[in-house]
Amino acid sequence: MRPPGPFREGFFRSPIRGPVLTGILGSILLVLTAIVALTGFLSHIAYMPDLPGNAIVPKDRDFPLTFDWPTSPSWLYALTQGLHTNVGLVVIPFVLAKLWSVFPRLFVWPPAKSPAQAIERLSIALLVSSTIFQLATGVANAQYWYPFKFNFVVAHYYGAIVFVAALAIHVIVKMPMVLRVYKDREWIKPIRQDLDEPTISRRGVIAFAGAGALTLLLGNVGQSIGGPLRKTALFAPRRDSGFPVNKTARQAGITPAMVGDDYQLVLRAGQRVTSLTREDLLALPQHTARLPIACVEGWSTTQEWTGVRLSDLRRRAGASEDATVLVQSLQEAGVLRRASLSADQLGADDAMLALKVNGEDLSLDHGYPARIIVPALPGVHNTKWVAQMDFNREART
Incomplete structure (x- = not known):
């Protein structure tokens, strides 16, 4: 028997939820998270490989994923880390929009009809939890707020590995659906459901998430660009100083x-x-x-x-x-x-x-x-x- 409440069919009535909206948001997030993940791993290579107490992957000439960080161009780390932090903030509204679009899937019954589906749902659980963990701890670190008691660098690094692995599984499983959405041009078709006019369209959801992303970007990017724009970084803790000091x-x-x-x-x-x-x-x-x-x-x-x-x-x-x-x-x-x-x-x-x-x-x-x-x-x-x-x-x- 199907449990009551959100497990009942028809409980979630929004006509814009579904593969089309989820596929579009997923495509946007795939590009954004790829940038965040790549710049994050590059930052680790530049930032921590030899610092005592923080070394995770030993810097070994025989290990292919580590190398001496170059000194040219001089703005290299400013660019990669600026992309990492600012694109990371841009990701947040789109993640929330995508979670909203798939929220009813949390209440499907039965939860898994086969071992393969159980593995898929487990990978989704890892993807969602690692995404929330990475974004929450990343924002906290950028704000110099450490309510957690663990080593941020080590935890963020291993969290990134879990995230990338879960994302790879999710992309492999869901890519056929995304390709079908674009192939059939369903993303430009009007909404045709039995319900009355929706309160917001698919384009409205994407525009709303985009507006939130733009707000976060404008409120933070000034600290990465520097100069007079630093004062526009309303979300950054170092906006009032032209020459910031992390530790006095x-x-x-x-x-x-x-x-x-x-x-x-x-x-x-x-x-x-x-x-x-x-x-x-x-x-x-x-x-x-x-x-x-x-x-x-x-x-x-x-x-x-x-x-x-x-x-x-x-x-x-x-x-x-x-x-x-x-x-x-x-x-x-x-x-x-x-x-x-x-x-x-x-x-x-x-x-x-x-x-x-x-x-x-x-x-x-x-x-x-x-x-x-x-x-x-x-x-x-x-x-x-x-x-x-x-x-x-x-x-x-």
Whole structure:
């Protein structure tokens, strides 16, 4: 017997629900989610592969899905992460519209008529749950709000794998229906149902979802483009600052005394140790470049940086040209934060240990007395308050 309520036939009366609307929305979402998934995996490759405590897939020359993130063009990470965060927001209204269009399918009876159908419905359950999880945690991360207790990076990565696997199964199963909708041109046919005039058409649903997507895009994209448009990013937590700061010196536990007259940058290459004061660094040949810096939350900004090329520091340390480096920053009352750079990243022409920005000394919040700036790398690798650089030291723990 069929249970009462929403399990009864005819309980859901909207005439626009059905394969046509679902197929159109699914086609839109397939393109959008492909962009989000691709840029997300690229962001992981650029952002986290060697950071201690966050490595998921070991960076191995024999592993085909990892590589050293390039340093050119300089806006590469700003573009990929800007697409990831902004297209991710655009996806939300279309996901809600598609869930509305298939909502009655949750109450089909019996729930599965065969093992094959049971597997299909399980894949849909995984797809829906992983989609909600990815979007919810992604938005929370972009807003610097962490109500969850797990590691966002690791959870978001594995959630993406579940999502992509479930999506692949769903596309394979549903693609014949979608192709039939377009082949028969059903998407342009008028609604012909036994019910009276609907309150909204299929085009209206798609337009409504599109308007919501456009609203979210306009309220956030300014932080990715930067400049005067940053103030239009009403949904972004960093819209009021032309040069955003993710973590202030106070939050990181950095005090003026820790970076005062006694500050020294330590360079290590094997048994060789070189110490440089900030005055020593300023006496070295200086390089100036206008470079963007972008963060995983989606914001980016372009500033003029001045400092010592990392390749010059590598030579000064006595390291070889194929050396990598582990950069250590003094944070949180003596706890070292670390990020690694490859040989190619070290050797990039504009890669530098920045001492000034826009002609002025770095502020304490922006990394005084010295911070790393490498073109096209995510902000997490542009280490602030640099205390030590260990060349050829293993970066993973």
